[in-house]
Amino acid sequence: METTFKIPPSIxxxxxPSYEALSQAVAGRVAAQIKAKPDSVLGLPTGNTPLGTYKxxxxxxxxxxxxxxxxxxxxxxxxxxxxxxxDERFSFHAFLVDKIYxxxxxxxxxxxxxxxxxxxxxxxxxTGGLDLTLLGIGNNGHIAFNxxxxxxxxxxxxxxxxxxxxxxxxxxxxxxxxxxRAVTMGLATILSxxxxxxxxxxxxxxxxxxxxxxxxxxxxxxxxLLQMHQRVEVLTDFAVSCAV
Ligand code: PGA
Numbered sequence: 001m002e003t004t005f006k007i008p009p010s011i012x013x014x015x016x017p018s019y020e021a022l023s024q025a026v027a028g029r030v031a032a033q034i035k036a037k038p039d040s041v042l043g044l045p046t047g048n049t050p051l052g053t054y055k056x057x058x059x060x061x062x063x064x065x066x067x068x069x070x071x072x073x074x075x076x077x078x079x080x081x082x083x084x085x086x087d088e089r090f091s092f093h094a095f096l097v098d099k100i101y102x103x104x105x106x107x108x109x110x111x112x113x114x115x116x117x118x119x120x121x122x123x124x125x126x127t128g129g130l131d132l133t134l135l136g137i138g139n140n141g142h143i144a145f146n147x148x149x150x151x152x153x154x155x156x157x158x159x160x161x162x163x164x165x166x167x168x169x170x171x172x173x174x175x176x177x178x179x180x181r182a183v184t185m186g187l188a189t190i191l192s193x194x195x196x197x198x199x200x201x202x203x204x205x206x207x208x209x210x211x212x213x214x215x216x217x218x219x220x221x222x223x224x225l226l227q228m229h230q231r232v233e234v235l236t237d238f239a240v241s242c243a244v
Contacts, residue, residue: 023052154186
């Protein structure tokens with residue numbers, strides 16, 4: 001039976017043949033954003049999903065990229081979230097520096113972290129607001145660390161992590177116990193971004209993505225809130241269908 005629920009036309013879905021092609025496409029969009037507006041304000045995720053994007057962007061941030069060179073000198077980057085009470089080497093702060101910032105000409109004063117900044121939302125607003133935010137989706141439908149049940153009107157806040165999130169991220173902790181708490185941009189923070197790209201890789205994310213896009217908005221699936229945004233691109237490396 002075909003579902004009668006339609007994905008809102010504001011959500012554009014594009015499927016790529018591989019993770020590499022998906023990552024190149026996302027990197028291309030970020031590069032185009034910075035080229036069009038050198039002082040762009042970006043919201044950036046961590047996790048496995050954006051690794052390919054950051055690898056591509058790192059290549060584009062070297063002088064050898066010549067006419068494709070991405071100049072981060074005026075950009076401002078806001079991390080989506082971070083753990084609380086975590087060894088620095090496991091922090092998202094360290095992740096972003098290692099995977100992307102150190103490969104670019106972004107200066108330390110242009111990158112911001114919710115765990116190290118008071119009044120994150122005010123700072124985002126002061127910089128002119130998020131132009132483009134990249135997101136991944138958790139197996140439980142979270143975006144950033146907005147776990148199921150999070151208030152849709154939430155701004156940056158501290159939260160308890162779902163047990164499923166802690167288990168999903170366990171491998172990164174090299175045998176140490178994953179933290180229980182985090183600080184995250186809220187759903188309202190994310191939805192305030194002018195453009196959003198949701199990157200989704202791997203068939204294991206298919207069910208939760210289709211739930212987020214093909215069913216009515218629900219706080220049980222935080223990513224479904226993206227249906228309420230006017231400019232969302234969902235880029236995947238698997239086919240998305242709303243047939244149930
Ligand atoms: P992943 O995490 O990219 O490691 O799958 C995504 C998320 O939890 O938001």
